[in-house]
Amino acid sequence: MMRARLLSLLLLSGMALPSAARAQDPARQNYVRPQVVAVGGTDSIGLYGTKTTSNNLINLTISNSGGWGVGFTSASIPNMTYPAGLPYEHMVRGGLWIGAKVLCPDCDTSAHGQRIAVSFGSQDEDGGQSTPLTEYTPLPNTASNRISERSNLANSPFFSKFAVSEQDLVARFRDTPGNRVGSEPHVPLNVEVTESMYSWSFSFAESFVIQHLVIKNTGDLLRDVYVTHYTEMQSLNKAIYANYPASPLRPSPYSKKKLTYFPELRLIAENYCESPQNCHLERVPAYAGVMILGTHPDTVVNLNPKILTHKYAGTGLDEGTPYARVDDSEKYAFQQLPGDIEAQSPGSSDPSQWLTVGPIPSINRGDSVVVDFAFVGGMSPEEIKTTARHAQLAFDLNYKLPTPPPSPRMYARPVEQGVELLWEGSPDTTFDSTGPDGAQRDFEGYRIYLGPNQTSLKLIAAFDRKDTTGFNTGLDSLLLPEGPPVVVQGDTMRYHYVLKGLRDGFKYFTSVTSFDTGNPRIESLESGKTQNLLFTIPGPDSAQAARNEITVFPNPYRVEARWDARRFAKDHYLWFANLPPRCTIRIYTLGGDLVHQVDFNGATYQGDDHSRGLYSAGRDFGVKAPVTSGSMYAWDMISRFNQAVASGMYIYSVEELPSGKKHLGKFVIIKSDRQE
Numbered sequence: 001m002m003r004a005r006l007l008s009l010l011l012l013s014g015m016a017l018p019s020a021a022r023a024q025d026p027a028r029q030n031y032v033r034p035q036v037v038a039v040g041g042t043d044s045i046g047l048y049g050t051k052t053t054s055n056n057l058i059n060l061t062i063s064n065s066g067g068w069g070v071g072f073t074s075a076s077i078p079n080m081t082y083p084a085g086l087p088y089e090h091m092v093r094g095g096l097w098i099g100a101k102v103l104c105p106d107c108d109t110s111a112h113g114q115r116i117a118v119s120f121g122s123q124d125e126d127g128g129q130s131t132p133l134t135e136y137t138p139l140p141n142t143a144s145n146r147i148s149e150r151s152n153l154a155n156s157p158f159f160s161k162f163a164v165s166e167q168d169l170v171a172r173f174r175d176t177p178g179n180r181v182g183s184e185p186h187v188p189l190n191v192e193v194t195e196s197m198y199s200w201s202f203s204f205a206e207s208f209v210i211q212h213l214v215i216k217n218t219g220d221l222l223r224d225v226y227v228t229h230y231t232e233m234q235s236l237n238k239a240i241y242a243n244y245p246a247s248p249l250r251p252s253p254y255s256k257k258k259l260t261y262f263p264e265l266r267l268i269a270e271n272y273c274e275s276p277q278n279c280h281l282e283r284v285p286a287y288a289g290v291m292i293l294g295t296h297p298d299t300v301v302n303l304n305p306k307i308l309t310h311k312y313a314g315t316g317l318d319e320g321t322p323y324a325r326v327d328d329s330e331k332y333a334f335q336q337l338p339g340d341i342e343a344q345s346p347g348s349s350d351p352s353q354w355l356t357v358g359p360i361p362s363i364n365r366g367d368s369v370v371v372d373f374a375f376v377g378g379m380s381p382e383e384i385k386t387t388a389r390h391a392q393l394a395f396d397l398n399y400k401l402p403t404p405p406p407s408p409r410m411y412a413r414p415v416e417q418g419v420e421l422l423w424e425g426s427p428d429t430t431f432d433s434t435g436p437d438g439a440q441r442d443f444e445g446y447r448i449y450l451g452p453n454q455t456s457l458k459l460i461a462a463f464d465r466k467d468t469t470g471f472n473t474g475l476d477s478l479l480l481p482e483g484p485p486v487v488v489q490g491d492t493m494r495y496h497y498v499l500k501g502l503r504d505g506f507k508y509f510t511s512v513t514s515f516d517t518g519n520p521r522i523e524s525l526e527s528g529k530t531q532n533l534l535f536t537i538p539g540p541d542s543a544q545a546a547r548n549e550i551t552v553f554p555n556p557y558r559v560e561a562r563w564d565a566r567r568f569a570k571d572h573y574l575w576f577a578n579l580p581p582r583c584t585i586r587i588y589t590l591g592g593d594l595v596h597q598v599d600f601n602g603a604t605y606q607g608d609d610h611s612r613g614l615y616s617a618g619r620d621f622g623v624k625a626p627v628t629s630g631s632m633y634a635w636d637m638i639s640r641f642n643q644a645v646a647s648g649m650y651i652y653s654v655e656e657l658p659s660g661k662k663h664l665g666k667f668v669i670i671k672s673d674r675q676e
Helices: 002-012 026-030 328-336 381-396 542-546
Strands: 050-052 059-063 088-103 114-120 136-138 148-150 167-175 191-199 208-217 222-237 257-262 267-272 287-296 306-309 351-363 368-378 410-415 418-423 443-451 458-464 495-500 508-516 534-536 551-553 574-577 582-589 594-601 633-635 648-656 662-670
Touching: 059 167, 059 191, 088 191, 088 287, 088 328, 114 328, 208 222, 208 381, 222 257, 222 267, 222 287, 222 328, 222 368, 257 351, 257 381, 267 351, 267 381, 287 351, 287 381, 328 351, 351 368, 368 381, 410 508, 410 534, 418 508, 443 495, 495 508, 551 662, 582 633, 594 633
Parallel strands: none
Antiparallel strands: 050 059, 088 114, 088 222, 136 167, 148 167, 167 191, 191 208, 208 368, 222 351, 257 267, 267 287, 287 368, 306 351, 410 418, 418 495, 443 458, 443 508, 508 534, 551 574, 574 633, 582 594, 582 648, 648 662
């Protein structure tokens, strides 16, 4: 009776399902960096790698060496962005610490038969390094030997009956001997860790990602085990940097944070804050945080949250102090410290966050313990607390959440002033094994969404079966006309819907979701919009383009087009439209100087290096490349010498391939004096 149980718990809890780069420290030169090396044979070690969650509103990058995030060092790899698709980062990096007293019968008598050992996946003195320092080594995982992916969605290419969520990312690593950290050789605990990230896209769970850690002892008895989640939260808006992540970032994002601890939720939340007097939340309006969910077995676990200013080991901090964290004994002593939530004033310090569970009394050889954390987001303090409660409830239910039918696999065909959506019908017959009556087909209908970005989608239309539930509109109006089957990328299309009255050249995001019937004990559930979200650009298709003259719009281009207002110079662009399927575009000044030349192929065009403002694979993580009509090309008004072109009239030539037929035209650019 999982649905009923979920509803009861929600009601009891008052919830409802929501419809600079730092200076390099010379002392770090002896740290071991991840390398692809063989230890104990070629089959005993995996390849170092990272992977990013992409199923809901949190894009979080993990590694298979015990760390998360890569610092503000990559435009293409996010650390923790929320909401997905917007330029808000919330984390620099973090890593897993495990510390314990290890039974060692061969230790000298002064050690009392035990040694102290700590293994870590990242430290807060990593500075601006893109590769965190780690004492963990990847274990073989999949054919790629990196991080595996699986899904409980029946129509996902990663479907697995062993999946827990809509997107599971699974990394395996161990601490190994031989890594040298500073002057102290790394002596391992001999643990193997399986790290699983769980995410769901429907509304109840779209703003959290679960981190499920299974820690197995493969060596001697471990006593008084502590597990620490180190994370350096820090929000910034990537859009304010013309060439992110050029180093150093100016203005520096560091020390602009406000940290709040909610003890009842075991949550540390962070938001952008420039000073105690003014946070300027409009620059980064979202909140992000990390929390402890619990352990299995359910041991008596103390919570030791610490929010403290960066204190770099070996740079003015005396060894032996409780915050030194230079050698294993000091790291372990740091883990044992009671909770220390220091008052932090934005602008005066750059604190890191540490959440510790322990002591876990003992872990015998071959036994495992489970410790779960969550990364959470929200657009206000109350919203992030609600998200945290949802994550905690998911943990309490052992992640056996009632689920809606999956979103269909969807495709788009842009046309002049519109987009035709097509999708297959697998959700119609999907079995729901989480309902109160066991496995059953409870699919009810489809909803169609449209918006300027993936966080501003609005309901455009809804269709449901003719039964006793809903409006009984029926699905017949969505069916494709009779005729030869329409097959796209191997999927046979069953339904379609045409979005009309759109503007050519503008960005539109669209999604089709599925929803179920619900029952007297729980409301109808709807699939996540991010499952099949598409980025589309309306414009004439090939047949429409063949009937029209080649054109440039807007013409004249005045300062900024409506679609690229308030952007950097390299993010502006204008459109060539009604192009032949293959052609060469050349742009000249009135004096005959070649400004720009490009070979255009409408079958493959999805934006390129000359339309960064339209789409950039490196900057727009979590956003699929746009689906274009095949007859339009975006130019950023940057010359072949990488300079912004001046105001004036330009001549263009479009040469059809392979015929060689040429089309000539002209357009005008009128720009302001402001260039960023």
